[in-house]
Amino acid sequence: MHREIRDQIEDVLAEDVRAASQREHLSHCEECRSEVRGMREQTALIRELRAPEGFAAEPRAGFYARVMERIEADGPISIWNLFIESAFGRRIAVASMALALLVGVYLVTSERSAEDPMLAVQQPLAGQMEQQLIVAGEDGPARVITQVGQSSAGQSSEDAVLADLVSYQEQ
Amino acid sequence: MDGSIGILPFPIAGEGTRARPRVDHKNSEEAALVRRVQARDEMAFREVVERYQSKVFSIIYGILRNRNDAEDIAQQVFAKVYFSLKSFDFRSSLLTWIYKITVNECYDYLRKKRVRKLVYESDFSQEDAQRMEASEPAVDSAVPADTRLAQRDLILKLLSKVSEEERTLILMKEVEGHSVEELAGMTGLNENTIKVKLFRTRQKLLKAAGRLTRAR
Numbered sequence: 001m002h003r004e005i006r007d008q009i010e011d012v013l014a015e016d017v018r019a020a021s022q023r024e025h026l027s028h029c030e031e032c033r034s035e036v037r038g039m040r041e042q043t044a045l046i047r048e049l050r051a052p053e054g055f056a057a058e059p060r061a062g063f064y065a066r067v068m069e070r071i072e073a074d075g076p077i078s079i080w081n082l083f084i085e086s087a088f089g090r091r092i093a094v095a096s097m098a099l100a101l102l103v104g105v106y107l108v109t110s111e112r113s114a115e116d117p118m119l120a121v122q123q124p125l126a127g128q129m130e131q132q133l134i135v136a137g138e139d140g141p142a143r144v145i146t147q148v149g150q151s152s153a154g155q156s157s158e159d160a161v162l163a164d165l166v167s168y169q170e171q
Numbered sequence: 172m173d174g175s176i177g178i179l180p181f182p183i184a185g186e187g188t189r190a191r192p193r194v195d196h197k198n199s200e201e202a203a204l205v206r207r208v209q210a211r212d213e214m215a216f217r218e219v220v221e222r223y224q225s226k227v228f229s230i231i232y233g234i235l236r237n238r239n240d241a242e243d244i245a246q247q248v249f250a251k252v253y254f255s256l257k258s259f260d261f262r263s264s265l266l267t268w269i270y271k272i273t274v275n276e277c278y279d280y281l282r283k284k285r286v287r288k289l290v291y292e293s294d295f296s297q298e299d300a301q302r303m304e305a306s307e308p309a310v311d312s313a314v315p316a317d318t319r320l321a322q323r324d325l326i327l328k329l330l331s332k333v334s335e336e337e338r339t340l341i342l343m344k345e346v347e348g349h350s351v352e353e354l355a356g357m358t359g360l361n362e363n364t365i366k367v368k369l370f371r372t373r374q375k376l377l378k379a380a381g382r383l384t385r386a387r
Contacts, residue, residue, distance in 0.1 A: 070247070070249075
């Protein structure tokens with residue numbers, strides 16, 4: 001919109017265009033005319049939000065008493081109302097609860113796995129090494145031998161492999 | 172319309188703008204009433220309620236068109252006024268401040284009920300629509316009630332796209348019929364600022380309407 005119209009837009013919308021220059025501008029500027037038309041249409045729509053004429057704008061008798069009842073029921077606004085009443089606050093509260101739940105579940109399960117020997121056996125502990133050996137035979141299928149042992153005790157795992165090879169030859 | 176919409180480089184310096192003395196909201200009769208409420212004078216609060224209840228009720232009814240909701244929200248507005256009046260800073264008139272709370276409460280209500288459509292799909296009964304049609308001297312009486320309700324729904328949606336301040340200003344201008352001068356007096360802003368804010372609001376509404384139309 002051109003400044004000539006923009007500066008006087010309230011008068012233009014009220015169709016109180018006194019200056020000839022503005023009338024002249026509107027008569028040949030399609031851009032301004034179109035925008036003014038859009039604004040006028042919206043103004044008419046906004047005016048639809050007026051209470052109808054003749055509407056008895058009085059609440060029912062005893063309104064003040066009901067307001068006071070509500071005030072007593074509501075009490076002063078607390079910080080918690082921010083979380084309870086606003087959508088953003090509610091989302092923060094839900095996210096915090098979900099996070100707390102996740103952390104709780106993680107802590108409980110990690111403690112349980114540390115204490116429970118059955119769970120502990122299922123997974124190699126830190127410092128232990130899982131070894132898998134594939135033993136290929138000439139006339140038998142390949143076999144996989146899994147060994148779990150201390151990485152420092154390399155000797156014992158070697159023995160296990162040799163013992164297995166011996167038993168394989170015997171078969 | 173082109174890409175220049177939304178660009179307003181500096182405040183309007185209109186020829187018709189007059190420098191008016193700013194209204195002193197701190198030293199009015201209304202300010203004295205507010206101070207009494209702030210000092211927990213219950214009679215003063217009663218006076219505030221009685222003075223503004225009709226105004227508040229008609230603002231809410233104008234937006235929601237439901238008497239029961241209007242009553243309920245009006246109670247909520249005055250409860251908020253009661254609890255918040257201690258932080259009222261006298262920068263605007265009490266009416267402007269209450270008006271803002273009222274419009275915000277209406278929009279909170281609309282938001283909570285996810286209402287835009289419900290406004291006319293469930294809250295409005297057929298009887299309401301007929302009464303509205305019969306009682307209102309409509310802008311265009313040839314427009315059927317359901318179309319007008321849809322238009323109201325649209326404008327409420329559009330108004331939700333602008334800031335609280337912009338919404339309050341445009342409603343005070345177009346619904347309450349206050350002039351720019353009066354708005355300047357009520358808000359404590361100068362006339363040029365009011366004009367700029369109104370213009371920007373109108374442009375935002377136009378843009379929002381354009382986006383909504385394209386999305387449909």
